[in-house]
Amino acid sequence: MKVTLTIAGSDSSGGAGIQADLKTMCMNGVYGESVITALTAQNTTGVRAVLDSTPAFLEAQLDAVFEDIYPDAVKIGMVSQSALIHVIATKLQYYHPKNIVLDPVMVATSGAKLISDEAIHTLKEELIPLANLITPNIPEAEVLSHMKITSSKDMLKAAKKIYDTYGCAVLCKGGHQLNDANDLLYINNTYQWFYGKRIPNNNTHGTGCTLSSAIAANLAKGFTIQESIQRAKDYLSLALSAMLDLGAGSGPMMHNVNLKGIYSEEADNE
Ligand SMILES: Nc1ncnc2c1ncn2[C@@H]1O[C@H](COP(=O)(O)OP(=O)(O)OP(=O)(O)O)[C@@H](O)[C@H]1O
Ligand SMILES: Cc1ncc(CO)c(N)n1
Numbered sequence: 001m002k003v004t005l006t007i008a009g010s011d012s013s014g015g016a017g018i019q020a021d022l023k024t025m026c027m028n029g030v031y032g033e034s035v036i037t038a039l040t041a042q043n044t045t046g047v048r049a050v051l052d053s054t055p056a057f058l059e060a061q062l063d064a065v066f067e068d069i070y071p072d073a074v075k076i077g078m079v080s081q082s083a084l085i086h087v088i089a090t091k092l093q094y095y096h097p098k099n100i101v102l103d104p105v106m107v108a109t110s111g112a113k114l115i116s117d118e119a120i121h122t123l124k125e126e127l128i129p130l131a132n133l134i135t136p137n138i139p140e141a142e143v144l145s146h147m148k149i150t151s152s153k154d155m156l157k158a159a160k161k162i163y164d165t166y167g168c169a170v171l172c173k174g175g176h177q178l179n180d181a182n183d184l185l186y187i188n189n190t191y192q193w194f195y196g197k198r199i200p201n202n203n204t205h206g207t208g209c210t211l212s213s214a215i216a217a218n219l220a221k222g223f224t225i226q227e228s229i230q231r232a233k234d235y236l237s238l239a240l241s242a243m244l245d246l247g248a249g250s251g252p253m254m255h256n257v258n259l260k261g262i263y264s265e266e267a268d269n270e
Helices: 017-027 055-068 082-095 117-130 138-145 152-166 207-220 225-241
Strands: 003-011 031-043 046-052 073-076 100-102 169-173 183-187 190-194
Touching (some): 003 207, 017 031, 031 082, 055 082, 073 207, 082 117, 100 117, 117 138, 117 152, 138 169, 152 169, 152 183, 183 225, 190 225, 207 225
Parallel strands (some): 003 031, 003 073
Antiparallel strands (some): 169 183
16 A cells, blocks of 8 residues: 655644645545644634644654655645754655655635745745645745736746746646636646636635645555646545535535545556
């Protein structure tokens, strides 16, 4: 069985973060491990409090996981402090996992800021260059590219700028902001659109976490980046289409959907 590790924050309401990642990994046919960067007290209406892990405890979690059940892919989500980002970067350089997907989480769907300004700088300097793929949404791509994005053309310009600066593949997600749910992959000096039909569901808490962990799960199973993105988008669409409606705010998605067995197999080239 293939193994995928999530390094992310816990969401007490179960819709985003570690909880979304583990549900997604389970449904996508891989064994999921979790290293927790922070606890959040949050629900569908907002984030009430954040308690960060200490750097030493984060380090202990990473060593425990990598020394025993070595993951085939790693997904990184919310990391709010520079010292924690530094620990992750140091350990990833030491253990060298094959596939690293980084979701540069900055702001929750509910609007809460999940990273300090100093940490954004450390993320750019130390962690983004280690990733194989990063998955910014539009506001995050604006921060990373230092430009405003108001159209598909802008998405392409920003994704190219990020790729040229950091050397990792970039999936710029069009989810919340533009009319369609179209995402743009920039990789190896070329680009590819992944088109998605917008599902009329405002319960989008955790869509970014779900997409990045589904991509990591599929990379672990041996699919290419392009195949993994397509499969992750298909999974997300199914989870959104189930139209779960929980909580007073932007609610979570339904993960226990009928996948008709298509998401559990491994790639032919494995
Ligand atoms: N209503 C929708 N219908 C279909 N796909 C959607 C919808 N909303 C978002 N998506 C898709 O979900 C994925 C995540 O994109 P999104 O822009 O929502 O990420 P995000 O803002 O990082 O999420 P989060 O809310 O977890 O921070 C993308 O593939 C996007 O196209
Ligand atoms: C813990 C956590 N990670 C990521 C997000 C972004 O959706 C969130 N709301 N909470």
